[in-house]
Amino acid sequence: MDKLQSAQLQAVLPGTRASFRRRIIDAMSALVPASGAFFFFGNEDARAYRDATRLVDGAVRPVPGTDRVRLSAAFGYDPARVVVTPRRAYTSGELWPATERARLPYFRDASGPDGFADVLLLFLHEGGVLFGLAGLERRAGEPPFGEADKRILEELAPFVVAGARAQLQHDELAREAATLRALGRASGTLYVIDRERRRILWAADRERGIDWEEDVEPFEDQLVAAVQSFLDAAARDDALPTPPRLPIGTIVAVVRLDGDPLFGVARCAAVRVERPLRPAPMDGLSKREREIARLLVAGYSGVNVAAISGLSENTVRTYVRRLYAKLDVNNRADLVRRLMTPEPNDGPASQIGPPPDSSLAVGDDTLD
Numbered sequence: 001m002d003k004l005q006s007a008q009l010q011a012v013l014p015g016t017r018a019s020f021r022r023r024i025i026d027a028m029s030a031l032v033p034a035s036g037a038f039f040f041f042g043n044e045d046a047r048a049y050r051d052a053t054r055l056v057d058g059a060v061r062p063v064p065g066t067d068r069v070r071l072s073a074a075f076g077y078d079p080a081r082v083v084v085t086p087r088r089a090y091t092s093g094e095l096w097p098a099t100e101r102a103r104l105p106y107f108r109d110a111s112g113p114d115g116f117a118d119v120l121l122l123f124l125h126e127g128g129v130l131f132g133l134a135g136l137e138r139r140a141g142e143p144p145f146g147e148a149d150k151r152i153l154e155e156l157a158p159f160v161v162a163g164a165r166a167q168l169q170h171d172e173l174a175r176e177a178a179t180l181r182a183l184g185r186a187s188g189t190l191y192v193i194d195r196e197r198r199r200i201l202w203a204a205d206r207e208r209g210i211d212w213e214e215d216v217e218p219f220e221d222q223l224v225a226a227v228q229s230f231l232d233a234a235a236r237d238d239a240l241p242t243p244p245r246l247p248i249g250t251i252v253a254v255v256r257l258d259g260d261p262l263f264g265v266a267r268c269a270a271v272r273v274e275r276p277l278r279p280a281p282m283d284g285l286s287k288r289e290r291e292i293a294r295l296l297v298a299g300y301s302g303v304n305v306a307a308i309s310g311l312s313e314n315t316v317r318t319y320v321r322r323l324y325a326k327l328d329v330n331n332r333a334d335l336v337r338r339l340m341t342p343e344p345n346d347g348p349a350s351q352i353g354p355p356p357d358s359s360l361a362v363g364d365d366t367l368d
Contacts, residue, residue, distance in 0.1 A: 011159040021053035036137030065109045074105040083125040089153040092119040120145040131164040182255045182270040191271040230254045249275040
């Protein structure tokens with residue numbers, strides 16, 4: 001069996017997420033020798049930059065400064081452009097000028113301090129979805145990566161993508177099973193929180209699904225603080241605090257979940273949140289409609305809404321008509337009141353702040 005076939009087999013072997021990352025790094029390094037290597041696992045959000053394995057001269061090294069940094073920002077690429085091409089392997093010179101690369105978070109905080117000057121990147125994507133990002137690094141005195149190196153990684157890439165997809169699916173099912181065992185019920189939205197790092201590691205909702213940017217990141221600090229107050233009260237044998245009504249719903253169960261390898265053997269808590277019985281006004285809107293609504297409530301004119309959102313004024317007008325229909329309002333002032341006034345028993349008034357321009361309370365229907 002040649003090196004390529006052996007590396008391809010390594011990429012599809014079952015195992016843990018950490019072992020998968022290490023196998024892929026070993027497989028790439030066996031085909032294209034390099035002093036450094038890394039693997040970032042997952043889709044495009046802030047978690048992907050944290051979910052990493054990095055080797056320097058064969059030793060595991062941490063990736064510094066990963067808190068809430070998006071993978072695309074750390075490496076300076078556009079996810080939408082990366083996933084629409086069948087190509088997956090790139091040399092550093094094809095992606096950035098050397099001066100620009102040095103300013104990107106990964107190269108500034110990790111690669112540069114370890115003396116690396118050249119990188120060969122492998123974007124793991126298929127069907128418009130990014131599953132991870134892997135790469136090899138060499139120092140200035142070593143041969144630069146070339147076309148032959150790219151071709152080798154392109155031959156390995158389909159197997160790595162297949163392995164990554166299978167690993168992510170397996171991990172999701174295993175994490176859900178572990179969380180359900182701890183909580184005992186599947187209704188509502190489930191979260192697992194790293195209590196030490198004060199961040200949400202995982203979330204799932206069988207009925208609605210999870211959009212990490214909209215359903216998790218904006219409320220992470222509030223949820224973590226509320227869960228910690230529950231656990232602190234329980235540790236003191238105090239009466240548990242009244243379940244807080246967060247924008248995402250009401251916390252109904254908190255259970256310690258420590259040392260599970262599925263969550264990196266962290267000190268965790270499994271949390272179940274029930275959403276309000278009546279949905280908040282923003283819940284029925286699409287992502288683009290929410291964007292338009294926030295801009296309108298913030299006081300922007302129709303022209304400015306179009307410029308900020310990158311849409312034509314006619315398209316914005318179409319979105320505004322949809323907003324009016326969905327929210328059962330007739331003008332801008334009614335829209336503001338609808339989004340800023342709480343429904344009975346629905347908890348917080350809104351997920352958006354008050355408009356800076358008080359004139360919206362009485363009119364300014366520039367897009368009616």
